[in-house]
Amino acid sequence: MTDSILEESSQPLVGSSGADEFCIAGHTFQSRLILGSGKYDSFEVMRESFEVAETQCVTIAVRRERLHDSSGRNILDFVDPKRFVLLPNTAGCYDAETAVRCAKMGREILRGLENPGADWVKLEVLGDSRSLLPDPIELLKATETLVRAGFQVLCYSSDDPIVARRLKDAGATSVMPAGSPIGSGLGVINRNSLQIILEDLKQGDPNYPVIIDAGVGTASDVAVAMELGFDAVLLNTAVARAAAPIRMAEAMKYGVKAGRLAYQSGRIPMSRYASASSPEVGVISKRQR
Amino acid sequence: MIDVTINGKKQTCAEGLTLVELLDSLGMTSRAIAVEINQEIQPRDTHCQVEVKDGDILEIVTLVGGG
Numbered sequence: 001m002t003d004s005i006l007e008e009s010s011q012p013l014v015g016s017s018g019a020d021e022f023c024i025a026g027h028t029f030q031s032r033l034i035l036g037s038g039k040y041d042s043f044e045v046m047r048e049s050f051e052v053a054e055t056q057c058v059t060i061a062v063r064r065e066r067l068h069d070s071s072g073r074n075i076l077d078f079v080d081p082k083r084f085v086l087l088p089n090t091a092g093c094y095d096a097e098t099a100v101r102c103a104k105m106g107r108e109i110l111r112g113l114e115n116p117g118a119d120w121v122k123l124e125v126l127g128d129s130r131s132l133l134p135d136p137i138e139l140l141k142a143t144e145t146l147v148r149a150g151f152q153v154l155c156y157s158s159d160d161p162i163v164a165r166r167l168k169d170a171g172a173t174s175v176m177p178a179g180s181p182i183g184s185g186l187g188v189i190n191r192n193s194l195q196i197i198l199e200d201l202k203q204g205d206p207n208y209p210v211i212i213d214a215g216v217g218t219a220s221d222v223a224v225a226m227e228l229g230f231d232a233v234l235l236n237t238a239v240a241r242a243a244a245p246i247r248m249a250e251a252m253k254y255g256v257k258a259g260r261l262a263y264q265s266g267r268i269p270m271s272r273y274a275s276a277s278s279p280e281v282g283v284i285s286k287r288q289r
Numbered sequence: 290m291i292d293v294t295i296n297g298k299k300q301t302c303a304e305g306l307t308l309v310e311l312l313d314s315l316g317m318t319s320r321a322i323a324v325e326i327n328q329e330i331q332p333r334d335t336h337c338q339v340e341v342k343d344g345d346i347l348e349i350v351t352l353v354g355g356g
Binding site: 036037038039040046059060061062063064065074075076086088089091101104105106108109111112113182183214234235236237 | 296297317319320321322323325328330332333348349350351352353354355356
């Protein structure tokens with residue numbers, strides 16, 4: 001391999017200055033890190049992690065209200081809907097019909113809270129509970145229905161480029177392929193497919209947002225995703241279940257920034273052989289090349 | 290009294306209650322809820338007019354942590 005595979009999809013923004021904002025569904029974010037709010041040991045750790053990560057967008061789930069809840073603690077006491085844009089998901093739905101109902105209920109709650117995210121949804125329609133990979137057929141059906149119902153649909157997708165294209169064609173606001181299965185920590189395992197997705201969806205439409213969703217294990221995974229040219233990263237478990245979640249949240253913040261800067265800077269091509277960094281003339285050695 | 294199913298659980302409640310009255314009686318006064326009756330979303334501004342009927346299946350949901 002003499003040419004860089006990475007370089008092919010790289011579109012360096014040479015000379016770009018000032019704010020590098022991320023625009024999606026009518027929102028403008030300075031942060032390219034979207035964090036999930038599940039699996040934290042406490043609401044306090046979650047809140048502090050969001051703070052340190054400097055995230056501006058947080059995903060949440062829709063679940064049955066408990067009939068006799070004595071704790072009285074609601075997640076909204078720890079994530080101010082006026083400060084964070086909330087992105088409701090349809091996690092746990094295995095068919096289009098249920099996912100659509102779930103999305104509508106999430107929208108209804110957010111409307112009541114006057115959260116600017118009200119019309120968007122992270123659409124998950126899962127195929128099985130072991131892999132938590134999407135069911136592409138149900139996902140496409142749900143996308144079509146929700147787009148018709150006026151939703152901005154952010155689709156949690158597999159890394160299949162054809163499915164990704166079909167979702168975009170169906171009107172998805174963003175396609176969000178998994179780097180690897182949800183919560184697996186395996187990172188970005190199919191670079192090639194993901195690069196095809198990026199190339200395909202951004203062809204003639206460079207601002208179309210493509211987000212890596214799921215699978216991240218640590219900060220370098222985030223950096224790799226951003227270097228490939230993803231617009232943002234959505235992750236949850238890698239922070240929430242880290243031994244020190246708040247510190248990991250900070251690492252993720254830098255991972256996103258490092259990867260984004262590297263992407264914009266245009267990496268060097270990969271080459272099989274070395275290229276000396278010091279001048280080759282004037283060396284005092286007698287050794288012949 | 291009428292029979293209703295709330296979040297998968299069969300319950301009885303008084304006849305003629307509006308949705309708001311039922312939610313009040315359940316202690317669900319939070320703004321962070323959404324209600325479906327027989328799989329139809331019930332917009333918040335209709336809650337004081339909608340009457341709960343015998344056999345209705347209600348889903349009452351809120352927000353929780355998730356990824």
